[in-house]
Amino acid sequence: MAHIVIMGAGLGGMPAAYELRALLPPEHQVTVVNPSDTFQFTPSNPWVAVGWRERSVVTLPIAPMLERKGIRFVASGASSIDPAANRVTLENGQSLEYDYLVITTGPKLSFDEVPGAGPHGGHTHSICTVGHAEMFWAEYQKFLEAPGPIVVGAMPGASCFGPAYEFAFILDADLRRRKLRHKVPMTYVTAEPYIGHLGLGGVGDSKSMLESELRGHDIKWITSARTTKVEPGTLFTTQLDDQGKVVKEHEVPFKLAMMLPAFKGVDAVAGVADLCNPRGFVLIDEHQRSRKYRNIFSAGVCVAIPPVEATPVPSGAPKTGYMIETMVTAIAHNIADELAGRPATAKGTWNAICLADMGDTGAAFVALPQIPPRNVNWFKKGKWVHYAKIAFEKYFMRKMKTGNSDPIYEKYVLKALGIVRLADRG
Missing domain, CATH: 3.50.50.60 (FAD/NAD(P)-binding domain)
Incomplete structure (x- = not known):
């Protein structure tokens, strides 16, 4: 039996838990640790800040959602990681031994x-x-x-x-x-x-x-x-x-x-020798695996991605929802393959897709790949984006409630944007 510990229960950690549980045989254990006992749908925060949403609409209790899927949850942040001992020590004093560690903590706000x-x-x-x-x-x-x-x-x-x-x-x-x-x-x-x-x-x-x-x-x-x-x-x-x-x-x-x-990497992750770059972001290979520690994977804002270009004032490259989704899917399949005796071959993507609300209209952009030159380089404004962002919020919250492991961007968003692009061309 293998024990997979996931650090973080946000837009990367929760889908990672669901996908791993769906892929792995029941004898393998999945545990999620997170400082808060509440899932937050971060993309809705601008609406919360002007009173268009309340906390109850954009948050969910984590424990009951995970427990329904047979996933263990511990409401505590991590204080340290010992990769030599395959151990995570939590802020509540508890220690967790792992066979695989998945880091999806998000960033430290600097x-x-x-x-x-x-x-x-x-x-x-x-x-x-x-x-x-x-x-x-x-x-x-x-x-x-x-x-x-x-x-x-x-x-x-x-x-x-x-x-x-x-x-x-x-x-x-x-x-x-x-x-x-x-x-x-x-x-x-x-x-x-x-x-x-x-x-x-x-x-x-x-x-x-x-x-x-x-x-x-x-x-x-x-x-x-x-x-x-x-x-x-x-x-x-x-x-x-x-x-x-x-x-x-x-x-x-x-x-x-x-x-x-x-952003920086969170302290428990940044403190591990040879795991991160100087700002505490996890250095990964094309399979989302740590370059130093072969049983540690990472996805989301906490991974190291170089800037697209040098700028007069430092500015980093964003990690968008589609990118995070593909990273998480790659991790789940790579861990499942290794446990089944197969090599890890799945890869995430550095493609960028974003729906940005603008109050009563919105803007969508697609950069495939994220770093130029690109196969797709598209930006479009319209009221439909405003409604698409609302629909995305509702669908993602339902996905979290039900424990659905289907990839949203691959199944819905890319198809919808493809239809819009075709309509633009007449």
């Missing part, structure tokens, strides 16, 4: 890299967790009584730019509905070298389209922004040119700010 940043003792908000989104919503309700300037964007080293764009447009839409938009100057501040870069070197005509949308919604922007500190009511950022030379020093006023942070 607010401390910019003094004054972050929702815990700092002056900016985040939508990286449901709790952070709720903190923004609490302050936003007070803000609505006496509006002022808003700053939205992403800090140096960030790699997840899509939600920042989403949130800027969602805030714009919400303020227009409340007939308060005229009282709220908005500025988008980003480490990207240009609008629509997205950490991907642009996708299709994302640059011109997103610039047009920002202009149309009266949102100013600062790109190649090296944000250096945040003080109450003021964000300090240095704008650089393409050669990395200073163009302008900005002091951007705000009454409310949401700035996505840079």
Whole structure:
């Protein structure tokens, strides 16, 4: 009997548990460990932050969902990993021996890299967790009584730019509905070298389209922004040119700010010798396996992927839902094959597919592969994306409730986007 331990119960960890349980014979044990006892559907956090969703709609209790599938759950974070002993020590003092370890922890939010940043003792908000989104919503309700300037964007080293764009447009839409938009100057501040870069070197005509949308919604922007500190009511950022030379020093006023942070690997993972790169992201081969430890696999935001290109202000490459889905599927099949005496051959993909809500419309982009040159390089805007994002939320939450191991992107999203592309061509 083999014991597979999965660290993390998010968009990667939960599907990994379901897929492994579906593939493996019953004598093999699957255990999931996670600091929280609640699954969070992270893509809905921008809606939570403006009161369009409540916690109860975008979260689920983990234990009953896993237990129905015969998967053990321990509600505790990991404090350390001993790969020589094949052991994970948890923060609750418990130790778990493993035959295979699957790391899907997500990132550590590195607010401390910019003094004054972050929702815990700092002056900016985040939508990286449901709790952070709720903190923004609490302050936003007070803000609505006496509006002022808003700053939205992403800090140096960030790699997840899509939600920042989403949130800027969602805030714009919400303020227009409340007939308060005229009282709220908005500025988008980003480490990207240009609008629509997205950490991907642009996708299709994302640059011109997103610039047009920002202009149309009266949102100013600062790109190649090296944000250096945040003080109450003021964000300090240095704008650089393409050669990395200073163009302008900005002091951007705000009454409310949401700035996505840079990511790092979580401490328990980053502390393992030869497992990670200097920022704590797991170094993996084409089969999602650690380059150093052959029985450790990893998927999602916590894996090391090089930037698409060098930028004046550091910016990372995003790990989108489709990419994470294929990584998880590859891990499940590779572990199942090894346990059956077959070599591990399954591979994930570095393709990027994203549905980004914009309040009352939306934008979809497809980059296949993620790193140029690409076979598919497509970006499209339309109200249908807004509704597709809502449908995706509902389907994914149902998938988690039922323990369905079907891949969503392969089965539904790619087909739907293919139909849209064909319709565009007439």
